[in-house]
Amino acid sequence: xxxxxxxxxxxxxxxxxxxxxxxxxxxxxxxxxxxxxxxxxxxxxxxxxxxxxxxxxxxxxxxxxxxxxxxxxxxxxxxxxxxxxxxxxxxxxxxxxxxxxxxxxxxxxxxxxxxxxxxxxxxxxxxxxxxxxxxxxxxxxxxxxxxxxxxxxxxxxxxxxxxxxxxxxxxxxxxxxxxxxxxxxxxxxxxxxxxxxxxxxxxxxxxxxxxxxxxxxxxxxxxxxxxxxxxxxxxxxxxxxxxxxxxxxxxxxxxxxxxxxxxxxxxxxxxxxxxxxxxxxxxxxxxxxxxxxxxxxxxxxxxxxxxxxxxxxxxxxxxxxxxxxxxxxxxxxxxxxxxxxxxxxxxxxxxxxxxxxxxxxxxxxxxxxxxxxxxxxxxxxxx
Numbered sequence: 001x002x003x004x005x006x007x008x009x010x011x012x013x014x015x016x017x018x019x020x021x022x023x024x025x026x027x028x029x030x031x032x033x034x035x036x037x038x039x040x041x042x043x044x045x046x047x048x049x050x051x052x053x054x055x056x057x058x059x060x061x062x063x064x065x066x067x068x069x070x071x072x073x074x075x076x077x078x079x080x081x082x083x084x085x086x087x088x089x090x091x092x093x094x095x096x097x098x099x100x101x102x103x104x105x106x107x108x109x110x111x112x113x114x115x116x117x118x119x120x121x122x123x124x125x126x127x128x129x130x131x132x133x134x135x136x137x138x139x140x141x142x143x144x145x146x147x148x149x150x151x152x153x154x155x156x157x158x159x160x161x162x163x164x165x166x167x168x169x170x171x172x173x174x175x176x177x178x179x180x181x182x183x184x185x186x187x188x189x190x191x192x193x194x195x196x197x198x199x200x201x202x203x204x205x206x207x208x209x210x211x212x213x214x215x216x217x218x219x220x221x222x223x224x225x226x227x228x229x230x231x232x233x234x235x236x237x238x239x240x241x242x243x244x245x246x247x248x249x250x251x252x253x254x255x256x257x258x259x260x261x262x263x264x265x266x267x268x269x270x271x272x273x274x275x276x277x278x279x280x281x282x283x284x285x286x287x288x289x290x291x292x293x294x295x296x297x298x299x300x301x302x303x304x305x306x307x308x309x310x311x312x313x314x315x316x317x318x319x320x321x322x323x324x325x326x327x328x329x330x331x332x333x334x335x336x337x338x339x340x341x342x343x344x345x346x347x348x349x350x351x352x353x354x355x356x357x358x359x360x361x362x363x364x365x366x367x368x369x370x371x372x373x374x375x376x377x378x379x380x381x382x383x
Contacts, residue, residue: 004047010135010143010174016048017172017377018141026380029168031071031107034096035114039167040353040381041345050109053174061086064180065132070109070173077108087183090127091118097280098342109173115165118274119216119233122208122312124181128164135175136163139373147177162368168379170372184235188245189216189266192230193257197221197297200230201314203255205293207232208313210251212244217313218273224309230256233270273311276318276341282307285343287327289317291336302330324351331355349382 005016005027020027026044030036032051053069056077060066061084068077074092081087092111094103110116112134117126133147146159163170192203200219207214216233232252234244245260252258261269272278279286291299296314303326308319321327324340324347331338337355340348357365370376 004049006049006052008052010053010137013048013050013053013172013174014137014141014143017137017139020046020048020377021139021141021375024375026377027172029172029379031110032073032096032101032105033099034094034101034105034107035099035110036101037099037342037345037348038095038114039348039379041348042379043382044377044380048172050107050172050174054107056080057175059180061180065177066180067175067177068108070107070112070176072108072176073104074106074108074111075104081180082183085183086180088130088178089120089124089181090130091120091124091274092116092127093118093274093276095275098276098286108176108178112164112176112178113166113168113173119218119270119311122217122315123213123215126164128161130179131160131164131176132179133160133177134163134173136171136173138171139375139377143174169369171378184215184237184241186238186241187233187235187263187266188241189234189261189270190232190245190248190252191259191261192232192252192255193259194228195219195230195256196228197300197310199255200228201293201297201310203230203252204232204310204313207248207251208293212248216270216273217311218270219310219314220273220278221309223307224278231269231273233266273309278309279307279318279320279342282320284320285322285324285347286341287317287319287321287338288341289319289327289331289336289338290315291317291331291334295334295336299330299334299336303327328356 007013007016025046028042028044028047030049050071053071055069056072057067093116094106096105112127112131115127135145137143204217208217215235218231220229222228234241293314296310300308300317305319305321310317327338340353
């Protein structure tokens with residue numbers, strides 16, 4: 001890479017984009033490079049580093065809204081929210097160690113750009129559901145704004161939804177506004193042991209469709225945990241968690257060995273589930289697969305990975321596999337999608353990183369991208 005621009009503010013970021021546009025140069029967009037190996041490898045000759053756009057601009061706990069620069073570290077935002085007993089309910093994961101970065105290097109802009117969401121996703125929604133508004137720079141070198149500070153903001157197209165998960169290919173986020181929510185007063189985790197995948201996921205789906213309001217439903221097969229563990233998490237007011245915990249424990253009696261985890265052990269285990277920590281020491285390609293929960297066990301069995309686990313009651317599968325064709329074929333008939341989350345550059349160039357789209361949808365996506373970045377300067381990839 002020839003040069004990396006390190007702007008200090010939004011105006012300098014715009015100037016960097018204007019230079020790239022005039023020079024016909026591609027820009028690789030990054031914050032603290034905690035997701036540097038995620039997505040299709042870019043052909044950009046220059047980089048733009050947003051790590052100095054790292055301030056928290058405003059936070060109104062009483063209004064449940066926070067605005068920060070895109071390079072603001074999630075760790076700092078979490079620390080501020082904890083002071084007011086609030087949190088980001090979508091549970092942003094820390095994927096840095098998968099790509100050679102230290103922990104706690106992820107930024108708000110990076111999380112939103114990848115629509116990265118943790119175990120609470122199936123009940124609290126994804127990152128995009130908490131993304132209220134932003135300021136950004138498009139591929140014409142123009143600063144523009146979208147959304148606002150409130151949930152109901154009617155300004156035409158819902159651009160926050162469009163930018164969340166765009167992986168920086170529509171524009172450079174400079175400021176981000178997100179919804180915050182009260183953090184749960186209490187949490188409890190129950191573990192069922194020794195269930196096979198199909199039985200475990202059946203119990204998780206049953207719990208998800210019930211009235212106990214679970215906030216975490218995961219299954220760790222024996223290849224991950226030594227002895228299979230099926231995890232159920234409850235969160236909320238202390239009295240409500242106590243009552244729901246007793247009801248859940250009663251409902252699980254006779255199904256398998258059931259145990260309540262201590263707060264520290266449970267917190268550590270859910271962090272591992274959130275961040276896919278079970279795979280950070282494995283060199284094999286890692287896949288992140290989303291399928292209808294009822295298909296989770298069958299898809300994992302078809303792929304035949306030696307190491308995998310389930311989140312979102314079976315709707316999310318993390319697994320290791322060198323066989324891209326087998327993964328794609330196993331997911332094809334389910335309506336799900338598979339992302340090659342981590343792999344060597346050569347494999348990510350030779351195989352689609354994201355689920356291949358129907359021709360009409362791919363053409364629509366390309367038209368949208370060109371509307372924001374006509375010259376294709378943001379995170380360009382090989383044709």
